[in-house]
Amino acid sequence: MPVGKKFKSLTAGELQPATIADLEKELSDLWRSAAEDPAAEHPVMRASVLTLLVYVENEHAGRETLKLISQVISQNPCRAIIMIAEETEQPEGLTSWISAQCHLPASGARQVCCEQICVQARGAAVKGLDNVVIPLAVPELPVFLWWGAGRFAPPAYLDHILRITNRVLVDSARFEEPESDLATLARHVERFRGAEEVAFSDLNWARLTPCRELIAQCFDFTEANSYLGNLAEVKLAWAEEAAGGDRWAQALLLTAWLATRLGWQPVSRIVQGARRTQTLEFQKDGKPVRVEYAARKATGGQPGPLSVVMKTTGAPAAQFSIIESKEEGTAHTRAEVPGCPPRERTVRLHVLDQVGLVNEELKFPRRDKIYEETLSLLARMLKA
Amino acid sequence: MTDTAVLTNPLREGMRIRKTPAPCAMVIFGASGDLTARKLIPALYYLHCERLLPPGFSVIGCAKTPYSNEKFREAMADAVKKFSEKATVDEPSLTSFIQSLYYLTDDFGDVKAYTQLDELLNKLDSERGTNGNRLFYLATPPSSFPVIVSHLGAVGLAQPKEPGKSWTRVVIEKPFGHDLESARELTATVGSVFKEEQVYRIDHYLGKETVQNLLVFRFANGIFEPIWNRRYIDHVEITVAEELGVEGRGRYYEEAGLLRDMVQNHVMSVLSLVAMESPATFDAVEVRDEKAKVMRAIRPIDFDHLDDFVVRGQYADGWVKGQKVPGYCEEANVASNSSTETFAALKLSIDNWRWADVPFYLRSGKRLAKRVSEIVVQFRRVPHMVFGSKTENLVEPNVLAMRIQPNEGIAINFNAKFPAPTMEIRPVKMEFRYAESFGGEPPSAYETLLLDCMLGDQTLFTREDAVELAWQLLSPLLDRWREDGAKGLQYYESGSWGPAASDALLERDKRRWHRL
Numbered sequence: 073m074p075v076g077k078k079f080k081s082l083t084a085g086e087l088q089p090a091t092i093a094d095l096e097k098e099l100s101d102l103w104r105s106a107a108e109d110p111a112a113e114h115p116v117m118r119a120s121v122l123t124l125l126v127y128v129e130n131e132h133a134g135r136e137t138l139k140l141i142s143q144v145i146s147q148n149p150c151r152a153i154i155m156i157a158e159e160t161e162q163p164e165g166l167t168s169w170i171s172a173q174c175h176l177p178a179s180g181a182r183q184v185c186c187e188q189i190c191v192q193a194r195g196a197a198v199k200g201l202d203n204v205v206i207p208l209a210v211p212e213l214p215v216f217l218w219w220g221a222g223r224f225a226p227p228a229y230l231d232h233i234l235r236i237t238n239r240v241l242v243d244s245a246r247f248e249e250p251e252s253d254l255a256t257l258a259r260h261v262e263r264f265r266g267a268e269e270v271a272f273s274d275l276n277w278a279r280l281t282p283c284r285e286l287i288a289q290c291f292d293f294t295e296a297n298s299y300l301g302n303l304a305e306v307k308l309a310w311a312e313e314a315a316g317g318d319r320w321a322q323a324l325l326l327t328a329w330l331a332t333r334l335g336w337q338p339v340s341r342i343v344q345g346a347r348r349t350q351t352l353e354f355q356k357d358g359k360p361v362r363v364e365y366a367a368r369k370a371t372g373g374q375p376g377p378l379s380v381v382m383k384t385t386g387a388p389a390a391q392f393s394i395i396e397s398k399e400e401g402t403a404h405t406r407a408e409v410p411g412c413p414p415r416e417r418t419v420r421l422h423v424l425d426q427v428g429l430v431n432e433e434l435k436f437p438r439r440d441k442i443y444e445e446t447l448s449l450l451a452r453m454l455k456a
Numbered sequence: 457m458t459d460t461a462v463l464t465n466p467l468r469e470g471m472r473i474r475k476t477p478a479p480c481a482m483v484i485f486g487a488s489g490d491l492t493a494r495k496l497i498p499a500l501y502y503l504h505c506e507r508l509l510p511p512g513f514s515v516i517g518c519a520k521t522p523y524s525n526e527k528f529r530e531a532m533a534d535a536v537k538k539f540s541e542k543a544t545v546d547e548p549s550l551t552s553f554i555q556s557l558y559y560l561t562d563d564f565g566d567v568k569a570y571t572q573l574d575e576l577l578n579k580l581d582s583e584r585g586t587n588g589n590r591l592f593y594l595a596t597p598p599s600s601f602p603v604i605v606s607h608l609g610a611v612g613l614a615q616p617k618e619p620g621k622s623w624t625r626v627v628i629e630k631p632f633g634h635d636l637e638s639a640r641e642l643t644a645t646v647g648s649v650f651k652e653e654q655v656y657r658i659d660h661y662l663g664k665e666t667v668q669n670l671l672v673f674r675f676a677n678g679i680f681e682p683i684w685n686r687r688y689i690d691h692v693e694i695t696v697a698e699e700l701g702v703e704g705r706g707r708y709y710e711e712a713g714l715l716r717d718m719v720q721n722h723v724m725s726v727l728s729l730v731a732m733e734s735p736a737t738f739d740a741v742e743v744r745d746e747k748a749k750v751m752r753a754i755r756p757i758d759f760d761h762l763d764d765f766v767v768r769g770q771y772a773d774g775w776v777k778g779q780k781v782p783g784y785c786e787e788a789n790v791a792s793n794s795s796t797e798t799f800a801a802l803k804l805s806i807d808n809w810r811w812a813d814v815p816f817y818l819r820s821g822k823r824l825a826k827r828v829s830e831i832v833v834q835f836r837r838v839p840h841m842v843f844g845s846k847t848e849n850l851v852e853p854n855v856l857a858m859r860i861q862p863n864e865g866i867a868i869n870f871n872a873k874f875p876a877p878t879m880e881i882r883p884v885k886m887e888f889r890y891a892e893s894f895g896g897e898p899p900s901a902y903e904t905l906l907l908d909c910m911l912g913d914q915t916l917f918t919r920e921d922a923v924e925l926a927w928q929l930l931s932p933l934l935d936r937w938r939e940d941g942a943k944g945l946q947y948y949e950s951g952s953w954g955p956a957a958s959d960a961l962l963e964r965d966k967r968r969w970h971r972l
Contacts, residue, residue: 121893149893285476285507288467292510293479293585294621297465333466402548405511413583415512418552420505442470 098170120186122434123209125233126154128220134190137220140427142173145186147431151210155201156192159227164195166204202232214238214437218430222246223253224260234270241433243275243426250321251454258451261444271439275429276322277446282421283378283394284329286405290382290392295409301356302384303334306363309379311396319367319378326378327352327363328450329442336361338453352453359385396421477910479512480589480623481580483573485564485604486596487517487528491629493535495660496595499902501536501545504553508907512585516576517559518569528559541900556584564596565603570611581617588622591910598631602645609649627656627909630721631712632923636931643920656909657918661722663901663908665890666864668916670729670831671738673858673866680856681734683835685810690853693817693832693970694726696860697824699776701950702798706789713796715930718820724751724926725918726860727816730831731806740914744922751925755805757933764964767946767957768937769799771823774950781823781950795942798822801958803965815965819958823950829860832970843879852883855970865889 124144128134134156141152174185189208193201209215217233218241226234234240247253257272264270291300308326310319331338336354354361381393388410395404403421408414424432468475482500484492503509517528533554537545560576562569580586592608594601605626608614616622628646633639646655661667674680683689696718702709709717728747735742757765772783785792799821806816835854843851855869867887874880890898908916937944946955953959953969962968 147894282507284467288465289476289507289511291465291467292476293512294587295585300465300467330467333469401546407511412585415585417511417556418548419507420546420549440470 094168120150120210120213121148122150122213122437123215124148124150124152124434125205125209125215125217125237126152126220127217127226127230128154128156130158131156131192133220134192137218138171138188138190140430141188143427144430144434145173148434149186150434151186151208152188153205153208154188154190155205155233156190157198157201157227157229158192158194159198161194164197165193166197166200167192168204198227199229201229205233206236209236216241216434216437219243222248224257226260234264237270238437239271239273239433241273241275241430243429244321244325245276245279245319247321250324254321254324254447255451255454258447261447265444271437272443272447273433273436273440274325274443274447275426275433277325277440277443278429278433279423280322280326280329280378282403282423283326283380286394286403286419286421287330287380287382287392290394290405290407293407293415295412296390296392296407299384299390299409300334302386302390303330303382304359304361304385305383306330306361307366307381308363309366309368309381312367320365322378323365324450324453325446326380328446328453330363331453332442332445332449338449338455475911476508476510477907478589478623479510479585479587480591480910481514481516481577481584481586482591482593482910483516483518483577484593484595485518485600486594487559488519488521488523488531489595491595492517493532494539495900495902496593496906497532497535498540499900499906501540501550501553502542502900503903503907504556505546505549513556514580514584514586515557516573516580517557518562518564518573520561520563522561523559525557525559529554529557532557564600564607567607567610570607570613574611574613577613588617590617590622590624591627592625593627595629598629598634598642601628601642605646605649614649614654623654623912624650625654625656625909625912626650627658630657630659631716632657632721632918633927634711634716635934636924636927639923639927643924647920652920653914655920656905656914657920657923658905658909659721659725659918660901660905662725662916662918663903663905664860664864665898665904666858666860667726667729669864670726670858671743675734686812686814688835689814690834690836691815691817691965691967692730693834694723694730694819694830695832695969695972696723696726696820696829697827697953697972698822699824699827699951701771701781701823702784702787702790704788706787709798710790710794710796713934714798714800714820714822715934719800719802719818720926720930721918723818723820724929725922726829726831727804727818728922730833731811731816733810738915740917743915744919748919748921748925749808750806751922751929753806753808753811754925754929755807756929757802757804759932759936762936763944763957764961765803766933767799767801767819767955767961768797768944769801769821769946769948769955769958770794770796771798771821771950772947774823774952776823776951783947783950784823793942795937795940795945797937797945799824799946799948799954799958801954801961803961817962817967817969819954819969821948821954825951825953826972827862828972830972831858831860832856833858834967834970843881851881857970863889863891865891 126137126141128137134154137154141154145152168189168191171188172185173188191201191204215237216239217237224242242257244250244254244257261272291297308323310323312319330336331354334356336356339353339355342351342353349367350365352363354363379395381391384390390410391408393406401420401422402418404416404418406414406416484496486492500509500515523531533550536550558576560569560573562572577590581588590613594604596604614624616624626646633642674684728750731750732746733749735746770784773786774781784790784796784798785794801817801819804816804818806814833856837853838851841851851871852869857867859865865888867885869883869885871881872884874882905916946957948955959969
């Protein structure tokens with residue numbers, strides 16, 4: 073990247089004490105040196121469509137996040153502020169460093185550069201995070217908070233930051249205890265739904281979007297549509313990674329989504345041995361609906377999308393399936409409806425990586441009411 | 457008015473699941489042609505990949521070229537690989553997609569062929585669940601439109617199979633007629649078979665993101681609309697320039713010419729979007745009503761002073777991108793003494809309260825200095841220069857430039873004090889570019905428009921009155937040029953910005969084309 077000496081040192085990121093005046097001066101210097109750089113082959117342009125706050129709880133996670141941020145800004149130019157809150161670490165204090173990330177959107181275009189500000193708080197200084205972070209948010213642009221600390225349980229010192237946040241991004245796939253952590257998240261979503269204008273996104277929910285689309289499309293044609301109200305059995309199977317990437321939360325979200333849309337009321341849960349081999353029972357208009365879960369091992373350590381098989385009551389019954397294909401990144405859908413030939417097709421079903429999902433979510437500043445309803449029902453479902 | 461998913465499907469509720477059309481069959485007339493291979497099939501393939509096509513969606517290709525289903529599928533798979541504008545083509549999705557393609561070899565000048573088509577459509581309804589929904593796409597030369605439309609009507613294919621439950625639509629590619637008379641004939645032929653709400657006149661230009669953004673820019677921002685009028689705007693320029701010549705389409709171009717090929721549709725559409733009043737809602741009827749009002753308000757060309765309003769040009773040889781290129785009359789299938797225009801510049805006036813006395817300068821041409829489409833809105837100068845007469849010449853009027861292609865975006869020029877002890881004023885530019893602010897790849901114009909058509913959204917399609925009004929304005933000019941032959945035709949060097957008369961058109965008004 074052809075940048076001047078001063079610009080280079082700034083982009084390298086040097087630790088500074090964190091005061092607003094210092095940070096603002098550093099930011100100003102950063103852009104001035106970029107503009108004055110005589111060696112630059114491409115003029116530099118500063119772009120920002122939002123402020124992205126990231127909350128992590130250790131320095132390693134902060135550094136890892138910085139690497140991801142560089143991929144986010146190419147899709148969503150923004151000012152990124154990474155908050156590293158190490159409440160139990162010493163010495164106490166607030167420090168910061170600034171860097172810039174630049175990319176060329178197209179050959180011959182100008183470099184688009186975005187600022188990254190890391191604010192590291194240790195010990196009791198975490199209580200001062202909001203004083204530094206809030207003034208740095210770009211005025212008049214939406215503020216997103218990417219929760220990089222597993223379970224969503226914001227400490228009190230983040231209250232003011234949450235008040236300026238338009239949307240919180242969590243990833244329930246990273247929840248250690250998906251059931252209780254989703255229930256906690258549901259309570260927070262409920263809390264912020266009222267007076268505060270804070271919306272919530274779950275990257276794990278976003279991972280489900282292609283699958284939900286395909287399920288919905290199964291019932292778009294006339295002959296199948298009438299079977300939607302008669303679904304009686306749903307089987308969800310998924311591949312689990314060797315480590316992490318838990319899809320249990322995803323399976324629960326998908327179930328709760330079907331239940332909210334189709335008017336299923338949770339009744340009971342039957343656990344058969346392993347935690348992820350169990351059945352949830354619902355009722356619709358007095359008739360039972362069963363959802364069975366089966367986790368299997370992922371081949372090659374790679375997670376695959378959920379496979380869904382849905383059957384209706386009655387004879388002959390209709391059956392709809394969305395099955396991951398052998399070819400990576402595709403899904404095979406099949407609809408078997410009495411009186412019609414089977415309808416099949418193969419479509420792409422790329423599961424986006426974390427950065428891809430964040431990029432997608434940053435395009436939606438509004439509340440996702442369907443997600444909120446799903447999460448609310450999920451909390452009830454888990455109590456059943 | 458748009459279709460939802462037609463049937464009640466509660467799983468579709470919520471903003472994050474995109475709208476997909478009801479299952480349908482698309483019939484492409486002219487399926488062995490260039491448009492099908494280059495644009496339609498690649499666009500449909502990407503809609504399939506993105507899960508935006510409904511399950512059971514089927515395409516029937518119709519043409520005289522003798523193909524089997526398999527041969528057609530092979531040819532279309534090759535077309536996707538060859539003409540795909542996006543990065544990846546994956547085999548499993550492509551294999552699945554081409555299974556939805558069928559082919560009928562027949563002479564579609566013969567009404568009997570349509571009975572066979574009807575049978576295949578009915579078969580697809582029962583086998584693939586296309587529900588009686590049909591989309592007929594006329595990707596043939598315009599001369600075939602009337603006969604295809606008439607035959608569709610004759611065998612009852614123009615009417616919905618089950619009124620109220622299924623739909624039938626027809627897509628017509630430009631040019632919509634050759635002149636006012638032929639446009640009216642085509643409208644009458646189409647209108648005798650299809651209702652206007654079934655007719656989708658496609659102008660791919662309107663499917664471009666930046667053209668649509670024009671409406672968002674104007675009507676979703678509070679700061680521009682109050683100054684979008686004669687009180688603050690000095691003039692408007694619309695340029696649609698191409699570097700390419702006729703590229704082997706000499707025969708077509710000899711019949712069409714620049715005015716029919718670009719101005720009657722693309723340029724006039726852009727003009728109406730720039731000048732229209734705010735519609736009450738972003739609804740097909742309301743948007744198209746407002747566009748039509750603009751067209752009606754355009755003052756007819758003054759033929760007594762034609763040179764003051766119109767420039768007609770033709771490219772001579774020259775250099776483009778370091779390559780020597782031939783003049784128009786040296787191109788294949790072009791008459792050596794052709795007087796067909798490859799460049800046109802017009803000065804138009806819109807006679808309404810908003811735009812009275814604000815000239816709209818339009819220019820379009822082939823073999824120009826660079827490929828660029830841009831709208832430039834120049835605001836009036838400040839009424840009084842408070843910084844003294846020395847700075848007067850340094851103060852440029854504010855300019856708003858909306859770039860449609862390439863590097864889509866919007867820029868505003870304003871004046872700023874140059875850092876110096878004295879009062880030095882310099883124009884500076886504030887710029888927004890799509891690629892820099894949003895990243896990602898926007899859908900192609902054909903993807904957008906095909907999907908809109910299947911969803912029943914006519915907003916981005918041209919209505920019959922707009923077509924006729926554009927011809928009413930331009931047909932007399934075409935007649936005059938035909939009578940004049942080469943008289944008054946201005947030649948320009950390839951790779952230039954057109955004939956000198958084009959610059960003179962603005963210079964007479966003490967203006968100049970903005971440098972693009």
